[in-house]
Amino acid sequence: MNYDVIIIGAGPGGIFSAYELRNSGLKVAVFEEGNELSKRKCPIDGVKVKSCISCKTCSIMSGFGGAGAFSDGKYNITNDFGGSLYEHIGKKTALELMEYVDKINVAHGGENTKLYTTAGTHFHKVCTQNKLNLLNARVRHLGTDINYTVLTNIFAELKDKVDFFFNTHVSDIKKTANGFEVVADKSYSCKYCIVSAGRSGSKWMEGICKKLGITTHSNRVDIGVRVELNAEIFEHITDELYESKIVYTTEKYEDKVRTFCMNPHGIVVNENTNGIITVNGHSFEDESRKTNNTNFALLVSKHFSEPFKDSNGYGESIAKLSNMLGDGVIVQRFGDLVRGRRSTQKRLDENLVVPTLSATPGDLSLILPKRILDGIIEMIYALDKVATGTANDETLLYGVEVKFYNMEVETDENLETLHNGLYFIGDGSGVTHSLSHASASGVHVARHILSKLS
Ligand SMILES: Cc1cc2nc3c(=O)[nH]c(=O)nc-3n(C[C@H](O)[C@H](O)[C@H](O)COP(=O)(O)OP(=O)(O)OC[C@H]3O[C@@H](n4cnc5c(N)ncnc54)[C@H](O)[C@@H]3O)c2cc1C
Numbered sequence: 314m315n316y317d318v319i320i321i322g323a324g325p326g327g328i329f330s331a332y333e334l335r336n337s338g339l340k341v342a343v344f345e346e347g348n349e350l351s352k353r354k355c356p357i358d359g360v361k362v363k364s365c366i367s368c369k370t371c372s373i374m375s376g377f378g379g380a381g382a383f384s385d386g387k388y389n390i391t392n393d394f395g396g397s398l399y400e401h402i403g404k405k406t407a408l409e410l411m412e413y414v415d416k417i418n419v420a421h422g423g424e425n426t427k428l429y430t431t432a433g434t435h436f437h438k439v440c441t442q443n444k445l446n447l448l449n450a451r452v453r454h455l456g457t458d459i460n461y462t463v464l465t466n467i468f469a470e471l472k473d474k475v476d477f478f479f480n481t482h483v484s485d486i487k488k489t490a491n492g493f494e495v496v497a498d499k500s501y502s503c504k505y506c507i508v509s510a511g512r513s514g515s516k517w518m519e520g521i522c523k524k525l526g527i528t529t530h531s532n533r534v535d536i537g538v539r540v541e542l543n544a545e546i547f548e549h550i551t552d553e554l555y556e557s558k559i560v561y562t563t564e565k566y567e568d569k570v571r572t573f574c575m576n577p578h579g580i581v582v583n584e585n586t587n588g589i590i591t592v593n594g595h596s597f598e599d600e601s602r603k604t605n606n607t608n609f610a611l612l613v614s615k616h617f618s619e620p621f622k623d624s625n626g627y628g629e630s631i632a633k634l635s636n637m638l639g640d641g642v643i644v645q646r647f648g649d650l651v652r653g654r655r656s657t658q659k660r661l662d663e664n665l666v667v668p669t670l671s672a673t674p675g676d677l678s679l680i681l682p683k684r685i686l687d688g689i690i691e692m693i694y695a696l697d698k699v700a701t702g703t704a705n706d707e708t709l710l711y712g713v714e715v716k717f718y719n720m721e722v723e724t725d726e727n728l729e730t731l732h733n734g735l736y737f738i739g740d741g742s743g744v745t746h747s748l749s750h751a752s753a754s755g756v757h758v759a760r761h762i763l764s765k766l767s
Pocket residue numbers: 321322323324325326327344345346347374375376377378379380381382383384385386387388389395481482483484509510511512513514517574584593594738739740741745746747748749751752
């Protein structure tokens with residue numbers, strides 16, 4: 314055996330498995346197709362390179378830290394959203410593991426960051442009175458800068474205890490008599506294999522599951538827009554809660570629309586998933602990097618029934634439409650959307666809310682399905698009742714934001730597949746959709762491997 318444990322993917326899931334195994338005496342390797350953290354650099358500089366040039370591996374999505382490396386670093390400690398890990402390991406264990414992950418982050422540079430909580434907030438009542446459901450959570454907001462520091466410190470602790478193979482794509486996993494053969498630049502053998510390939514590895518993982526006879530279940534896709542407005546409009550909420558997850562049931566179709574990934578005083582950014590440009594958001598702890606705007610996503614979940622299985626393909630097709638019309642992301646003023654006209658550069662230049670992302674002014678009604686767009690408009694008016702000004706003409710909507718979910722891989726309560734010793738964790742497993750759940754799943758399987766040895 315080359316290794317006792319091979320971990321595929323150095324996102325939060327893979328990192329926390331490696332962290333938990335670092336002093337176990339086991340020989341552990343991590344294979345990551347992206348770069349180490351210090352070498353992750355997106356070429357878009359706004360001057361020479363203005364839009365995505367589709368690098369071989371995307372520095373935003375791949376490399377040490379995974380998709381979360383340049384994220385806002387919001388670790389939500391809750392079973393109410395962020396994944397369904399609790400369905401496998403139980404609510405109590407899931408919460409304990411998320412708290413454990415939080416302690417590690419705090420011990421590696423996050424000690425001066427704030428833990429926000431919805432417990433006891435008067436905002437619950439205000440939401441309920443306006444048909445909005447505020448979900449319960451505690452959230453550790455690391456911020457993009459401290460998140461980077463924490464990852465740097467964790468890597469420093471791991472690098473002499475675990476073998477890291479960066480810029481190394483794993484092409485295949487084969488079952489052997491004693492474990493697994495992991496095919497990368499060459500073949501490596503291991504007894505246990507943890508697959509934590511995230512969203513960027515979703516297509517590859519689907520192929521592996523098919524080949525190894527592991528059942529996958531079709532999942533959902535969330536489609537919507539990123540809203541950007543003057544930070545003052547949401548300040549009474551973000552100052553107290555930082556991130557509020559609010560769900561609204563539309564009157565017209567009884568669809569659920571939810572807020573997602575709130576970034577007070579943040580920036581809107583491009584995201585590249587398999588060459589398709591969508592939108593996302595960040596914010597920084599550093600005062601000097603704060604903007605006058607707050608951004609958050611409004612998303613509608615689409616679940617499909619048989620015979621349609623390709624929910625991600627559906628989301629991609631909608632995102633491709635915006636890429637086709639806007640050569641990337643499209644931005645529209647809310648006032649223009651409700652008046653049925655496209656936004657123009659002139660109207661954007663005169664807009665009170667100054668966009669933090671350079672996107673093409675356009676018309677989102679040409680891109681988003683009517684039902685989704687109707688739901689988003691309804692929710693903006695509902696939010697206006699708890700945060701007056703949300704439905705102002707000047708509010709900016711960027712499209713599209715798509716949250717892709719992987720097919721859910723059939724695993725047991727230990728996230729182990731029908732092949733003894735082969736685990737699927739993190740967002741790639743379809744079980745988690747967040748930093749805290751992905752990290753917790755990594756700790757869980759590492760502990761399971763250790764329990765087999767004791
Ligand atoms: C811009 C942005 C902001 C976000 N903000 C937040 C936030 O504030 N809070 C939150 O909870 N979540 C956030 N998320 C989501 C969060 O980042 C993910 O839920 C989390 O990173 C999932 O962790 P993971 O380890 O499962 O997968 P990933 O982080 O996706 O890591 C998987 C890794 O596997 C590697 N890989 C894939 N296939 C292969 C292969 N075949 N061979 C070798 N390596 C491979 C990839 O390169 C990647 O580095 C954000 C995501 C983005 C993109």
